[in-house]
Every structure is written in C-alpha cells, then in structure tokens.
Amino acid sequence: MSEPLVRRLAIIGVGLIGGSLARALRVAGGVGEIVGCGRDEGQLVRAVELGIIDRYSTDPAEAVGGADGVVIGTPVGAMESILEAIRPHLADGAIITDVGSTKGSVVAAAHRVFGSRCPPGFVPGHPIAGTERNGVEASFAELFQRRRVILTPLPESDAGATAAVRAMWEKTGAVVETMTPQHHDEVFAATSHLPHLLAYSLVNTLATLDEKVEIFRYAAGGFRDFTRIASSNPRMWHDISLANRDALLKVMDRFEGDLHQMRQAIEAGDGDYLLEVFTRAKEARDCFVDKAEE
Ligand SMILES: NC(=O)C1=CN([C@@H]2O[C@H](COP(=O)(O)OP(=O)(O)OC[C@H]3O[C@@H](n4cnc5c(N)ncnc54)[C@H](O)[C@@H]3O)[C@@H](O)[C@H]2O)C=CC1
Ligand SMILES: O=C(O)C(=O)Cc1ccc(O)cc1
Numbered sequence: 001m002s003e004p005l006v007r008r009l010a011i012i013g014v015g016l017i018g019g020s021l022a023r024a025l026r027v028a029g030g031v032g033e034i035v036g037c038g039r040d041e042g043q044l045v046r047a048v049e050l051g052i053i054d055r056y057s058t059d060p061a062e063a064v065g066g067a068d069g070v071v072i073g074t075p076v077g078a079m080e081s082i083l084e085a086i087r088p089h090l091a092d093g094a095i096i097t098d099v100g101s102t103k104g105s106v107v108a109a110a111h112r113v114f115g116s117r118c119p120p121g122f123v124p125g126h127p128i129a130g131t132e133r134n135g136v137e138a139s140f141a142e143l144f145q146r147r148r149v150i151l152t153p154l155p156e157s158d159a160g161a162t163a164a165v166r167a168m169w170e171k172t173g174a175v176v177e178t179m180t181p182q183h184h185d186e187v188f189a190a191t192s193h194l195p196h197l198l199a200y201s202l203v204n205t206l207a208t209l210d211e212k213v214e215i216f217r218y219a220a221g222g223f224r225d226f227t228r229i230a231s232s233n234p235r236m237w238h239d240i241s242l243a244n245r246d247a248l249l250k251v252m253d254r255f256e257g258d259l260h261q262m263r264q265a266i267e268a269g270d271g272d273y274l275l276e277v278f279t280r281a282k283e284a285r286d287c288f289v290d291k292a293e294e
Contacts, residue, residue, distance in 0.1 A: 005167055006069035006095070007032040012060050012082055014038055014047045016130060017099045018073025019139025022052045024172035027141045037063035038074075047136045061089040069168070072098040077239035080109035087113055095121045097165045101188065101236075103152045103181035105243035120158035123165045126150045126184065127174060128192075132231040145173035152181040189247035194255060196237055197248070199230040 009025070011018040014036040025031040036044050036053035037060050044056035057063040064070050064086045072079055079098060090096065096119065100106045103124050110118045129147035131138065149169040153162045166176045179187075206215050241248060265273035 004032045005030045005164065005171065008035060008067045009033070009069040009071065010035045010037060010063045010067035011053065011071045011073055012037040012063060012086075013073035013075075013078075014044060014053060014056075014136050015073060016134050016136075016138045017127060017143075018071060019047060019052050019136040020141065020143040021071060021073070021099070021127075021172065022047075023139055023141035024144055025168070026052070028171040028173075030168060030171035031069070035063050035067065043136050050136070052136065052139065060085045064089050064091070064094070066091060068094055069164075070094055070096045072096075072100070075233075075236045075239040076100040076102050076105055076243045079106055080113060083110055083113040090119065090121075093121060094119075095123065095161050095164050097123050097125045097151075097168075099125060099127055100243075101126060101192065101240045102243040103150075103184040107152070107154065107181045117156045118154055120156060121161045122154065123157050123162050124152045124154075124181065125165060125169070126152075126188075127169070129174070132229050134233040134236065142173070144169065147174050149174040149176045150184055151176060151178045152184050153178060185244050185247045186250075189244050190251045193240055193244055193248050194251050196229050196232060197241065197252070198255075199227050200237065203227050203230040 006025075009022075009031045011022055011034060014022065015038075018036075022034050022036070025034070033055075034053045036047050036056040037058065038044050038056070039058065041056075041058055044053070044058070047053045048056060060082050068091060070086065070090065072082055074082060079100060098106055103126060106124050107118075110122060110124075114122070127144055127147065127149045129144050129149075131143075151162060151165055151169075162178070169176050206212060209215060262274070262277065264270075265277075
C-alpha cells in the first residue's frame with residue numbers, strides 16, 4: 001500500500017469545512033489517522049460516531065502532538081489563540097494550514113504568534129466552497145469537488161509544504177490556485193463578503209418593518225435565492241466582517257455610491273439609466289454562470 005499524504009492529520013474545528021475535509025480525505029484515502037479538536041465535545045463525539053475522525057481532544061496542544069499535518073477549521077477570530085496554543089507543540093516539519101475566509105488577518109495573527117518568520121510549513125488556505133449550514137452534521141465529502149481552493153503561501157513558506165497542501169486539496173477533488181493574501185481579501189470582499197452583508201442587511205431591514213409577517217408571507221423565489229446566505233452562521237460572519245475591514249469598507253463605499261445613483265434615477269424617472277444598469281448586470285451574470293457551468 002502506498003504511503004498516505006499525511007500520516008496523522010489534526011483538524012482543529014471539526015465543523016462544516018473541517019468535517020467535510022476529513023470526510024473527503026477518508027474517501028480519497030489520503031490520510032492515515034485523523035485527530036479532531038474543538039470546544040464542543042458533543043460535536044467531537046458525533047464526529048467519531050460518524051467515522052469522520054478517529055479520536056479527539058478538546059486541547060489543541062494535545063491534538064497536534066505527533067501530527068505531520070494540522071488544519072485550523074475554526075472561525076477566523078479564534079485562529080490567533082489556537083496558533084498560540086499549538087506553537088510549542090508542533091512537530092518538526094509539520095505542515096500547518098487553515099480554511100479561513102480571510103487571509104490577511106490570518107497571516108497577521110501568525111506573525112504575531114511566530115514573529116517575523118512563520119514556520120516554513122505554514123501555508124494559509126481558503127476553500128471557495130460551503131453552504132449556509134454549519135456544524136459537523138452538515139459536512140459532506142463531495143463539498144470541494146471541482147471547487148476552487150486558494151492558497152496564499154508566504155515568502156518563507158517551503159515549496160514542499162505548499163505542494164503538500166495543494167496535494168491534500170487535490171485529493172478532495174478541488175482545483176488549487178495561489179495568490180497573495182491582499183489580493184485574496186480584495187477579491188473575496190467583493191464576491192463573497194459584500195453579498196453576505198447585503199443579504200443579512202436586507203433580511204434585517206424586512207424583519208424590523210412593522211408589517212414584516214405580511215412581507216415574508218408573500219416573498220417569492222427571488223427573495224429566497226437572494227437571501228439564502230443570510231441563514232449563515234452569525235459568529236462566523238462577525239469574524240469575517242471585522243477581519244477584512246479595509247477591503248470590505250472599500251467595496252461597500254463603491255456599492256453605496258452605485259445604489260444611491262440607482263435611487264436618484266428612480267426618483268428622476270430615468271429609465272435609460274435603469275435599463276443600462278440592468279442590461280450590463282444581466283450580461284455579466286449570464287456570462288459568469290455560463291463560464292461556471294463549463
Ligand atoms: N461555512 C462556509 O461556507 C465556509 C467557511 N469557511 C471558513 O471555514 C471556517 C470554519 O467554518 P465552518 O466550518 O462553516 O464553521 P462551523 O461552525 O461549522 O465549524 C467551526 C468549528 O470550530 C469550532 N470552534 C470554534 N471556536 C473554536 C475555538 N476557539 N477552539 C476550537 N474550536 C473552535 C466549533 O466548535 C466548530 O466545530 C471559518 O474560518 C470560515 O470562515 C471557508 C469556506 C466556506
Ligand atoms: O453558502 C454559500 O453559497 C457560500 O458562499 C459559502 C461560503 C462562505 C464563506 C466562504 O469563505 C466561502 C463560501
């Protein structure tokens with residue numbers, strides 16, 4: 001039998017993403033033992049029952065002992081304290097990665113913990129795949145198939161470590177790309193973080209209107225499509241919004257300006273402006289959907 005990619009993988013945060021990664025690697029046969037870690041012991045017991053992990057510890061320091069691979073799968077706001085807790089216990093040469101939706105904040109946290117040079121095995125990552133659900137029960141092995149995973153290696157990251165993290169994700173069926181943390185955060189502020197904030201904000205507005213029961217009763221399919229992501233985990237999005245502050249504020253300012261212009265066009269009865277915006281947006285989205293289905 002060939003050597004597994006990772007002999008012992010510690011996953012800290014066995015929820016939707018950590019659990020799906022463990023399931024996918026189990027199916028692909030890329031890993032020997034999987035040790036889970038988290039704060040919620042009930043979730044970890046469930047993960048063992050489901051066969052997703054082999055064993056668990058609620059102590060991150062203990063969980064990473066002897067692990068040649070470590071994946072941090074918690075909300076981004078928890079990552080600094082986890083890196084701090086595991087730092088003295090990491091095995092020599094261990095590969096360390098994460099799945100956080102923001103990358104600049106994770107890199108900054110790692111520098112605060114490790115100093116100006118992070119360990120050569122540290123290669124931050126972000127799978128561009130998920131759902132509005134959370135917790136280990138929501139995890140599934142196919143989540144990453146044909147989806148992108150972005151890696152943001154640091155100048156000091158070892159090429160072999162980057163290759164190992166890439167190989168791990170490719171085992172799950174994902175397509176791996178690399179970029180800088182800053183570019184990552186700008187792209188995902190626009191395509192993921194802003195849409196989540198808009199969905200939360202719209203549903204909040206409607207939920208606090210006096211006539212809200214009436215409004216939700218008559219909401220149609222478009223409302224459901226647009227607002228699915230407002231059912232996402234509030235704590236996770238709290239962390240992302242604060243962690244990607246600068247890029248998010250920039251794209252929010254741009255969006256506020258465009259929305260204001262649309263308001264003015266409606267007020268002025270400027271149908272040409274509306275048709276121009278709607279047509280350009282439809283073309284852009286149709287093109288994006290066609291490409292995504294290729
Ligand atoms: N939900 C999604 O669609 C996606 C999420 N992500 C990122 O993946 C990460 C995890 O998200 P999900 O799996 O959706 O969340 P989740 O809520 O399903 O799982 C997070 C897990 O981390 C554990 N946890 C939380 N704080 C902890 C701490 N201080 N110490 C140890 N364990 C802790 C929780 O008990 C839970 O088991 C986040 O950083 C998120 O930004 C990335 C891509 C998609
Ligand atoms: O539910 C959806 O459609 C998502 O967009 C999931 C998601 C959430 C956060 C990410 O960083 C990446 C993907």
